[in-house]
Amino acid sequence: MTARDEVLARLRAARDAGGSTSPAVPREYRRTGTLPPGSAAAVARLDETLTDYKAAVHRVRTEDEVPGAIAAVLRDAGATSIVVPAGLPAAWLTAYDGEVRTDGPPLSVADLDATDAVVTGGAVAIADTGTFVLDARAPDQGRRAISLVPDHHVCVLRADAVVSSVPEALARLDPDGPLTFVSGPSATSDIELDRVEGVHGPRRLDVVLVGPV
Amino acid sequence: MTTTHLGMPTVASDPHGHLRGTESFPVAAHRALADTQLRQNLGHATRTIRAKRAAVVGEVDDWEELRRAGECLKADVMARLPELLEQLEASVTARGGVVHWARDAEEANRIVVDLVQETGADEVVKVKSMATQETGLNEALGAAGIAALETDLAELIVQLSDDRPSHFLVPAIHRNRSEIRDIFLREMPDVDPDLTDEPRRLAMAARAHLRRKFLSARVGISGANFAVADSGTISVVESEGNGRMCLTLPDTLITVMGVEKIVPTWSDLEVFLQLLPRSSTGERMNPYTSTWSGVTPGDGPQTFHLVLLDNGRSNVLASPDGRQALHCIRCSACLNVCPVYERTGGHAYGSIYPGPIGAVLSPQLTGISGPDDVNASLPYASTLCGACFDACPVRIDIPHLLVQQRAAAVDAHTRPTAQDVAMRAAAAAMATPGRFSLAERVVKLGRLLGRSGRIRSVPGPGAAAWFGARDMPPPPAETFREWWARRERTRRDRT
Ligand code: SF4
Numbered sequence: 038m039t040a041r042d043e044v045l046a047r048l049r050a051a052r053d054a055g056g057s058t059s060p061a062v063p064r065e066y067r068r069t070g071t072l073p074p075g076s077a078a079a080v081a082r083l084d085e086t087l088t089d090y091k092a093a094v095h096r097v098r099t100e101d102e103v104p105g106a107i108a109a110v111l112r113d114a115g116a117t118s119i120v121v122p123a124g125l126p127a128a129w130l131t132a133y134d135g136e137v138r139t140d141g142p143p144l145s146v147a148d149l150d151a152t153d154a155v156v157t158g159g160a161v162a163i164a165d166t167g168t169f170v171l172d173a174r175a176p177d178q179g180r181r182a183i184s185l186v187p188d189h190h191v192c193v194l195r196a197d198a199v200v201s202s203v204p205e206a207l208a209r210l211d212p213d214g215p216l217t218f219v220s221g222p223s224a225t226s227d228i229e230l231d232r233v234e235g236v237h238g239p240r241r242l243d244v245v246l247v248g249p250v
Numbered sequence: 251m252t253t254t255h256l257g258m259p260t261v262a263s264d265p266h267g268h269l270r271g272t273e274s275f276p277v278a279a280h281r282a283l284a285d286t287q288l289r290q291n292l293g294h295a296t297r298t299i300r301a302k303r304a305a306v307v308g309e310v311d312d313w314e315e316l317r318r319a320g321e322c323l324k325a326d327v328m329a330r331l332p333e334l335l336e337q338l339e340a341s342v343t344a345r346g347g348v349v350h351w352a353r354d355a356e357e358a359n360r361i362v363v364d365l366v367q368e369t370g371a372d373e374v375v376k377v378k379s380m381a382t383q384e385t386g387l388n389e390a391l392g393a394a395g396i397a398a399l400e401t402d403l404a405e406l407i408v409q410l411s412d413d414r415p416s417h418f419l420v421p422a423i424h425r426n427r428s429e430i431r432d433i434f435l436r437e438m439p440d441v442d443p444d445l446t447d448e449p450r451r452l453a454m455a456a457r458a459h460l461r462r463k464f465l466s467a468r469v470g471i472s473g474a475n476f477a478v479a480d481s482g483t484i485s486v487v488e489s490e491g492n493g494r495m496c497l498t499l500p501d502t503l504i505t506v507m508g509v510e511k512i513v514p515t516w517s518d519l520e521v522f523l524q525l526l527p528r529s530s531t532g533e534r535m536n537p538y539t540s541t542w543s544g545v546t547p548g549d550g551p552q553t554f555h556l557v558l559l560d561n562g563r564s565n566v567l568a569s570p571d572g573r574q575a576l577h578c579i580r581c582s583a584c585l586n587v588c589p590v591y592e593r594t595g596g597h598a599y600g601s602i603y604p605g606p607i608g609a610v611l612s613p614q615l616t617g618i619s620g621p622d623d624v625n626a627s628l629p630y631a632s633t634l635c636g637a638c639f640d641a642c643p644v645r646i647d648i649p650h651l652l653v654q655q656r657a658a659a660v661d662a663h664t665r666p667t668a669q670d671v672a673m674r675a676a677a678a679a680m681a682t683p684g685r686f687s688l689a690e691r692v693v694k695l696g697r698l699l700g701r702s703g704r705i706r707s708v709p710g711p712g713a714a715a716w717f718g719a720r721d722m723p724p725p726p727a728e729t730f731r732e733w734w735a736r737r738e739r740t741r742r743d744r745t
Contacts (some may be wrong), residue, residue, distance in 0.1 A: 057330075180548060
């Protein structure tokens, strides 16, 4: 008997012995959030929750202000080189005067490690938790390594990507992934269970939030 | 510096792996209780996390509804486990992954060692995983000449100091910052000799130590927090980014998961991704959650293996009530609120699953070979105060399971003691949900029945030593719940 057949046979026998009646799952929790998607209130809440977990948030009213905001953040960090996914809107980088490395064809890990920052878009953001989600297959987000290896991540989020709750976010995402849920810069709670920022992932996280201020 | 090194074989000689210690809970707890530094470290850490958890759980007005959904989702998974696993296997395979099945720890280790050897790598990077702790994978890899590098900060601390994990979430919870600094200074070859014990500096030291390894790793090994049957999506929840490194940069990824980690559909994650972070690290959301499905051309590992581990889980599934222990999402909230865990720490439980859930899970996974089996003492590692149930995000009725397993042990006795009888009555009372406080009263009856007002004979090997160490007459005259209610009343009156 193969391990597969044996494990399945054991589990079937055990399941039948222990009971095979599935309970109905009560879905009485909130599946739509308290704040309307894309609303000024949702964006304001996201600002708060991102900031609370040590992301730096930069609010701009319109898409036209994005290039200036990105350039200002990169200048402040002293980033002389950045990597961007192949599908990042070119207009976003017009005010940045450092070196732009486009990840197509793919850069090596060593190249990524020698790059100061990465600029991406985001698929969806969750106001309640201060989270944004990167979809590796979205052209403006790119494969996972580019938003992981550089030590500084700048993410541009539009108001229409902002939802209030976790269920609303998952409903917008494709489980075929790969997806990365990001809530603040890398951190650890491993020393006396207190949160300290800055371990293996990007230690600096800036979010440019486009929408009603 | 305090070292709490309790007897655990370094190589898993038991086919079950690290689910059993070498001495009974009372004996191990007795020694742990004498370690003042350990108690201080645990007290500080668990107090911190309890406050954080309470604050973020308080923000969620549908918390109880989420808990109930989580409970039923897990019960549904158990009722359909074989079918869901076959579905998961098909989904993962369709997306380019390879699925393996392991009857026990030994078999899982053999599968992983073979897979690593096929790649020719002599080193792997690992993201913290209870499943591979359970199987003793690192020792098996080591025996095959493959170095397994733990990359989670707490796991790294444990590995560097040749210690054992004592908590699900923070395996080095028993270490304070200055002990961690000492370990780094001693064990990291290129560490800054002026390293301070500031947590930020310690985190930086870990980053520097592992960076090169991540960037050159060819094989990554992970566990899984959740696996979605219908989409083949695997999810790893973490904080530091070491998980992202292990899941993204290597050419080959091997994920080992217990068969119970499955959820039916993608949207079911909406419940668990709310319950888990708030219950474990006390955060609205942990810094990073990765999800992936099979292999994605051009992104991440191009070879993906999923190892599905039984290792006693089918034993647990066969028990109508006991199978609740398989609902556990390893958040560690029950450890953090447990008055026994807070005093003894995780090592005293022997098994790598400590705390209230460990006390009901480990004996069921291994089975009890007889009265001298050290795991037979675990259901006694509790005051039955009920705090674990209140904290559990998926509403596992741990007190009920504890009493039930004590009763099972009692059945093996020929002449029941007064305490035995009370325990059996308590088990019966607890069979109906909502009657827990009645059951607590019945347990107290055991106290009245005890001839000298102290319990002299408690079933379970060496239990008397445990009670002796705590120097109190158990069960207490006042249960924890009553004590808490009284304390709350007094505090309210004062303010
Ligand atoms: S039993 Fe419940 S509280 Fe304890 S670790 Fe598991 S899920 Fe968390």
